[in-house]
Amino acid sequence: MSSEKKTAAETPEPAQPVRRNFIREIIEDDLKTNRFEGRVHTRFPPEPNGYLHIGHAKSICLNFGMAKDYKGLCNLRFDDTNPSKEEQEYVDSIEQDVRWLGFDWENRLFYASDYFDQLHDYAVQLITKGKAYVCDLNADQVREHRGTLTQPGKDSPYRNRPVEENLDLFRRMREGEFPDGTRTLRAKIDMASPNLNLRDPVMYRILRATHHRTGDKWCIYPMYDWAHGQSDSLEQITHSICTLEFEDHRPLYDWFVEQLGIYHPRQIEFARLNLTYTVMSKRKLLQLVEEKHVTGWDDPRMPTISGLRRRGYTPESLRMFADRIGVSKSESTVDVATLEDCLRDDLNKRAARVMAVLNPVKLVIENYPDDVVEELEAVNNPEDPSKGSRKVPFSKVLYIEQDDFRENPPKKYFRLSPGNEVRLRYAYIIKCVGVVKDEKTGEIVELRCTYDPDTKSGSPQSARKVKGTIHWVSANHALDAEVRLYDRLFRVENPEGDNWKGLMNPEAFKLLPHCKLEPTLAIAKKQDRFQFERLGYFCVDDDSAPGRLVFNRTVTLRDTWAKIEKS
């Protein structure tokens, strides 16, 4: 975004007509009433305790997207207040993922830990005002005093310590005089509040853990509620967008900034994303990784951004998805078909078409000369003529897909069967005249066909129509490749309950070690994406190397035949 363009007074109307949502309404209202001097400044605040998933992508698109649409800014801030769970590996992956998604925080990369000193000073201020106290209760005792959902809590016996004593104790907490968990600093609010977050919430706990950025400087660490709002305030955030479960925390968020008398951002909550056939909680994703149910955070079956990237999803398709599903406050589970459609929509326009045979069966054209190789013209992308065409070698011996031949074809089967004709894409119409089987297993090992030389694609006499067109590769020219077929991680829409791991889809990964590809693919580079005609979209996997090609299936094409056959 260029920095020169902001005429402060003009209404920062979104450039394109965009989908309305309640957050835009709030922002536009705040702009109208000049609540934040016409500024819009958001932030994406991940905790670096795991890899980002597609639910985070929704939040990233929302936060960066709102900032962009209203000519504002969006910060990246790591919420790193719990060193026992956070690691540098995670911050690195998060930065990479946000960037890959297409967003830029420019020079505004922050950490809650940047504010540890300031937060400490703020805490001293609250103590001095009599609004916070050091509590000697241990965790169990604090719980006992908290009361229940229906019963008020009891005041801590340490609640009314003199300010001087609190100041002294807090200093000694910070200096490491007390063991972990023996004391906390608590806000003095209301132990009888119906909102449990207001029953004297803990602000600091004693925790001896090495922080990935501050090392061993601190042995007390701020809690989320104490750190988050103040960080927002320090960064002059206008709209602090978070998920629904923090709605109950908003009174506390507001209470802290008001007691401190500092700049007051506005917290807005929206519903987190759920997707069918997968799990989204960080806890469960971590478990899948640690227990080796998947190969890692970037396993192509994972709903993580790195998994989707490796699977072959594009940033564009993920942004399109975020846009399509919208933002609201009602709990929702989006059909994964919506995601898949976004990918197809994007790649249909961009991905080069190519022919690949995943489950090959040999096909011999009996009346085709033994030693001839024709170079046939094939269109690279019918949706985009500017992508031109390429030459594909054709010869007497080919491979076709096992699925494209049926000895006993069902009704409406348009592909090859004994005595039937089919077009070989970009080549000739052929007829099946024989089937060679393995004597022992009965398995079909070879199809014998004849071709009609008058039907060459593009030739004037090629107008003859047949019902089906199938893809093929020339056996002598084919490249060998490994193809990894991926599908939904779980067998059921909503994998819940204690047995959720038992609901995993054993078919989510299938290895095809010997697929046959047209020779064009020899130059495919990592992350290149293609449409394998009639099959789906595929990308070159990170494991791929020259001479050892590895492709991942990102998503299949829509398959009308599969539907017909099912019914």
Added chain:
RNA sequence: UGGGGUGUAGCCAAGUGGUAAGGCAGCGGCCUUUGGAGCCGCCAUUCCCAGGUUCGAAUCCUGGCACCCCAGCCA
């Protein structure tokens, strides 16, 4: 049975007192040298339920019901 939220089609989601957008899925059809793509059509007499206000209610009022979140020194 405390507090905070949410209920519009199979799944998302607009709608802000004037007569139910859009997308996904599904279903028909056209077209097609990808059973792809594209195109056309269908898909809520009704908005959780019941009353009420109004000429007029998904929108306002009253009373119910259902579901989600909160009792970490996690975020």
